[in-house]
Amino acid sequence: MNIIDRPELAGLTTLRLGGRAIAAIRLDSLDDCEKLPEALRLTGGSAHVLGGGSNLLVHDGDLPITVIRPLMGSRNAEGRPAEPEILGTEDGPDGRYTLLRVGAGMRMPFLLSWTVKRGLAGLEGLVGVPGRVGGAVAMNAGSYGCSTAPLMRSLTVFTPERGLHELGPEGWVASYRHFSLAEPCSWYMSASVVLAMKQADPAELRRIMQENFQKKKSGQPVHEHTAGCVFKNPEGQSAGRLLDAAGMKGRRRGALYFSEMHANFLAHDTKCGIEGRSEDALALIAEARAAVRERFGIELEMEVREWPAWR
Numbered sequence: 001m002n003i004i005d006r007p008e009l010a011g012l013t014t015l016r017l018g019g020r021a022i023a024a025i026r027l028d029s030l031d032d033c034e035k036l037p038e039a040l041r042l043t044g045g046s047a048h049v050l051g052g053g054s055n056l057l058v059h060d061g062d063l064p065i066t067v068i069r070p071l072m073g074s075r076n077a078e079g080r081p082a083e084p085e086i087l088g089t090e091d092g093p094d095g096r097y098t099l100l101r102v103g104a105g106m107r108m109p110f111l112l113s114w115t116v117k118r119g120l121a122g123l124e125g126l127v128g129v130p131g132r133v134g135g136a137v138a139m140n141a142g143s144y145g146c147s148t149a150p151l152m153r154s155l156t157v158f159t160p161e162r163g164l165h166e167l168g169p170e171g172w173v174a175s176y177r178h179f180s181l182a183e184p185c186s187w188y189m190s191a192s193v194v195l196a197m198k199q200a201d202p203a204e205l206r207r208i209m210q211e212n213f214q215k216k217k218s219g220q221p222v223h224e225h226t227a228g229c230v231f232k233n234p235e236g237q238s239a240g241r242l243l244d245a246a247g248m249k250g251r252r253r254g255a256l257y258f259s260e261m262h263a264n265f266l267a268h269d270t271k272c273g274i275e276g277r278s279e280d281a282l283a284l285i286a287e288a289r290a291a292v293r294e295r296f297g298i299e300l301e302m303e304v305r306e307w308p309a310w311r
């Protein structure tokens, strides 16, 4: 465990926005979880779990939060990227599955290429999705017909109420970009997850992954500083199309703008000479919601998580 005072959060997020937390607590192993309650008592502030920071809009200024960074599963003892642990195989009605235990700190792009290389299917739609495994679980990240929750067999979580414990599928609730624990808890941190991945042909998986990446690259601003889609798609609708029709594409405020490529991506122009401010991001989001509400009578729901969530 390592504790850093007043960390700057902008550099820990893909949107490159945000002020300073009270502290950041880095967890490198499951043993560190036992020391977490005492560390949080010392730092104070409300606990916020950080993955890869690719789905976050963090407010500016001094924030009353302590950031927890579960990095277990990201590096091995030699400092190289750690690999998933293969637990075994099982036969299902539609083929053979390999069970993998993966630490919450592992980067999703690493896990994706590791599994595709070994012919393990289920994540190939998530090509181009940044972040870590814990974040993908928390967001039930998904794309091109794949999502995280259906692959999950069990989850090891820490909660302030119960400490570290393991849950089966009945222990969580997942839907489109939603994941929560079934048990009452003030917050939770995923430490590791067991995934069941169907065995398939590696060459075919690579082909699907490359095809998905081409689609993603041609329709989304993957090289700009964004936090992915700002809003969830309303049932049967595309938030991007609604925002486009409401005139939000390219709308700018300070260094923040809705991408010309895809109106549901709020981007930060870090090279324009104007300091990026979360206030501008929040004002653009409010403007976009009002425009879609006025034009279509639809209330857009945030996909990006706002820290701290005080409104």
Ligand SMILES: Cc1cc2nc3c(=O)[nH]c(=O)nc-3n(C[C@H](O)[C@H](O)[C@H](O)COP(=O)(O)OP(=O)(O)OC[C@H]3O[C@@H](n4cnc5c(N)ncnc54)[C@H](O)[C@@H]3O)c2cc1C
Residues within 6 Å of the ligand: 014, 048, 049, 050, 051, 052, 053, 054, 055, 056, 070, 104, 128, 129, 130, 131, 132, 133, 134, 135, 136, 137, 138, 139, 140, 141, 142, 143, 188, 189, 190, 191, 221, 222, 226, 227, 228, 229, 305
């Ligand atoms: C270019 C780009 C493309 C994207 N494309 C997609 C896409 O196609 N599909 C998609 O679903 N998303 C997409 N995203 C959004 C984002 O990458 C995903 O939501 C991702 O899974 C978030 O993971 P993270 O580790 O970065 O989480 P963070 O942004 O760090 O956190 C997101 C939420 O998860 C919580 N969290 C993180 N780790 C843990 C943990 N260990 N335990 C408990 N809670 C935790 C945080 O508290 C926060 O509430 C995209 C983002 C970008 C920048």
